[in-house]
Amino acid sequence: MLSKAQNDLITQTGPGTPGGRFLRSYWHPIATSEEMPIGGHPMPVRILSEDLVLFRDDKDRLGLIGLHCAHRGTDLSYGRVENGGLRCLYHGWLFDIEGKCLDQPAEPEDKKFCHKVRQTAYPVQEKGGAIWAYLGEGEAPLIPDFQFLTAPEPNRLCFRVVQNCNWLQGLESSTDPAHTTYLHRVPPGKSERSGGNVRELRGDDSPEIEIEHTGFGTRIFALHNSPSGKKYLRINNFVFPCGATPSTSGGDVGYQGRWYVPIDDHSHARFEFFYRHAEPLDKDGLRANREKNVGPDNRHVRREENRYLQDRDEQKNGSFTGMGRHFPSQDAFAIESQGSIQDRTQEHLGSSDVVIIEVRKALFKAIKHMQDGGEAPGLLRDASHDPLADFLCISTFIEDHEDGPSYCRRVLGERAAAE
Ligand code: FES
Ligand SMILES: [Fe+2]
Numbered sequence: 001m002l003s004k005a006q007n008d009l010i011t012q013t014g015p016g017t018p019g020g021r022f023l024r025s026y027w028h029p030i031a032t033s034e035e036m037p038i039g040g041h042p043m044p045v046r047i048l049s050e051d052l053v054l055f056r057d058d059k060d061r062l063g064l065i066g067l068h069c070a071h072r073g074t075d076l077s078y079g080r081v082e083n084g085g086l087r088c089l090y091h092g093w094l095f096d097i098e099g100k101c102l103d104q105p106a107e108p109e110d111k112k113f114c115h116k117v118r119q120t121a122y123p124v125q126e127k128g129g130a131i132w133a134y135l136g137e138g139e140a141p142l143i144p145d146f147q148f149l150t151a152p153e154p155n156r157l158c159f160r161v162v163q164n165c166n167w168l169q170g171l172e173s174s175t176d177p178a179h180t181t182y183l184h185r186v187p188p189g190k191s192e193r194s195g196g197n198v199r200e201l202r203g204d205d206s207p208e209i210e211i212e213h214t215g216f217g218t219r220i221f222a223l224h225n226s227p228s229g230k231k232y233l234r235i236n237n238f239v240f241p242c243g244a245t246p247s248t249s250g251g252d253v254g255y256q257g258r259w260y261v262p263i264d265d266h267s268h269a270r271f272e273f274f275y276r277h278a279e280p281l282d283k284d285g286l287r288a289n290r291e292k293n294v295g296p297d298n299r300h301v302r303r304e305e306n307r308y309l310q311d312r313d314e315q316k317n318g319s320f321t322g323m324g325r326h327f328p329s330q331d332a333f334a335i336e337s338q339g340s341i342q343d344r345t346q347e348h349l350g351s352s353d354v355v356i357i358e359v360r361k362a363l364f365k366a367i368k369h370m371q372d373g374g375e376a377p378g379l380l381r382d383a384s385h386d387p388l389a390d391f392l393c394i395s396t397f398i399e400d401h402e403d404g405p406s407y408c409r410r411v412l413g414e415r416a417a418a419e
Contacts, residue, residue: 002344010363011166013262014049022367025376026241027143028261029130029271032158044077049264053077063097066120095119129158141379144388148257148275157274162298167268169335170260174244177222178352184327187318203227211358215387216378221404234395238359240378247395255393266340293326300332308333
């Protein structure tokens, strides 16, 4: 349970708030590359409570500038891409990707004041199938070379879906190992499309959970007693400031990067980066599954307005939720129905919520550190000091004499020795 002040501190995202300043210290995905292809049209983007427009200029360079024209506020996302920038439709002012005003056509030549006008502009770059933006102060850090961003293109894929609640509820769902055996319980005898029978691997019992705080965030160990009698370990990670990397349910074939990027305090975009180590992804299958479950508006088909299409008959016949088989839709139900900002002054955390408690502690510590004049944690500034050097995300059977932390130490040690 948090105080109201604590809940505000870790859920507020706007400019000038401590939480907003912390979140702005990192790069965030703001669109998929598919949404902004070469020659793509300008698109409005709301991120961290700021209204912006993402566009490619006539040289295909990416720009991210304030949505409302510095002249008198008209929406620039309707503007024309031409003459080295984006031109406002109201009186023709032209802005380049750095926010410089290049033209004020309605002004007489001797009265133009372009040099006095600056549209808000932020650095933006494309990496791993997504467009990333940096809204922070000072020099931008580097975007880490996660495998799900740098693997060969056939082995990775990025999707975006908008969810109607505060970003932290999204993050908490992805770092919470205790919910999977309930919310995502798979009916007996059925296997998931992600490969392998999840029930056979991890059984129905709640896992034993341990955590370690790391330079990049928090390492989360969930140890399941597999029905085969062996120990089945899943290592997931919280990555500063709003990322989680759940391992694939069906063995060590890859994992997902999930970024819960605040749109504002009451909604966020969940970016899913699918990744396979050794084999191309079944992209057609993933796209078909998404089309069934996410509408053209980038929102889940199952949503509050239709009570998540819950089917009570389905629920009687083996499904735990009565809400189909698509895990992200089930997660959306769980987190959106907590309220647009969960009132954490009313919750009752138990021992199985240790990850929730520890990830919040990491967030509070990071914000406090910044309030005391320090830098945000886990920033990658140069490759020789990579906070992700000891990053590990895996799901695997382990030997009886090992536990999560000892397995992790052994694998990281072997990896370091091989380098
Ligand atoms: S409001 Fe954009 S040019 Fe006037
Ligand atoms: Fe989930």
